Amino acid sequence: MSGITYAVADRIATITLNRPEKRNALNGEVVHALRKAFAQAEADGQVKVVVLAANGKAFCAGADLDYLRQLQQFDFEENYADSRELMQLFREIYELKKPVIAQIEGDALAGGCGLATVADLSYAVPEARFGYTEVKIGFVPALVSVFLVRKIGEGRARELMLTGALVPAETAERFGLITAVVPADRIAGHVREMAERLCTEASANSLMVTKQLIANVFDTSLEDGLEAAARTNAETRRHPDCQKGIAAFLDKKKPEW
Incomplete structure (x- = not known):
């Protein structure tokens, strides 16, 4: 290049x-x-x-x-x-x-x-x-x-x-x-x-979604921003990365990202 x-x-x-x-x-x-x-x-x-x-x-x-x-x-x-x-x-x-x-x-x-x-x-x-x-x-x-x-x-x-x-x-x-x-x-x-x-301490999906949240925060009203955040929370909880991370936390283990 x-x-x-x-x-x-x-x-x-x-x-x-x-x-x-x-x-x-x-x-x-x-x-x-x-x-x-x-x-x-x-x-x-x-x-x-x-x-x-x-x-x-x-x-x-x-x-x-x-x-x-x-x-x-x-x-x-x-x-x-x-x-x-x-x-x-x-x-x-x-x-x-x-x-x-x-x-x-x-x-x-x-x-x-x-x-x-x-x-x-x-x-x-x-x-x-x-x-x-x-x-x-x-x-x-x-x-x-x-x-x-x-x-x-x-x-x-x-x-x-x-x-x-x-x-x-x-x-x-x-x-x-x-x-x-x-x-x-x-x-x-x-x-x-x-x-x-x-690379080792954070989920790839969590990094991506967090970047999106930060980028969008200035483009919405407080009400719309909070509503979008609530939906994002709900969606993320169902993601395999979140399920894997919570399971590891409850088992007192470190997840492998």
């Missing part, structure tokens, strides 16, 4: 941005390859967790400069079609039926920061910086705004998107943009441990 690598081991799919010479910047080919890789991971019954990582000093610097030059020649319909490709990538990661963990070992800027935003869990080295820098080049962080406001609230989102400021990993953690800051010599092991814990 162009600009990325894909590997599976021990029920963990690792998708790695692999354009270090371009600071893992995004273009149409890379976005397409990422969409294909995440779809492959979702369809693979042997994959339970997905890790998104990157080679090189940057996690993802946003849009590729050559790609930006190309976009200037596009008409509205071409730009709209291209924008929808990135929209679909963000949405597919956000709604993926399996947990996505971002392993961030360098700067995550603009669209790259968007990738960190839509991941379920994000761990970053202290040296990483985060920012939605679009306004500084006359652009807007339109797509990511939908997810960022949900994730960290309107106030913090306004601060980051209007100023285009770069913030250190510690601030990103404090804002709720990322899950935690982990030293560089430990981050790979930490991400691996978290992925393995999700």
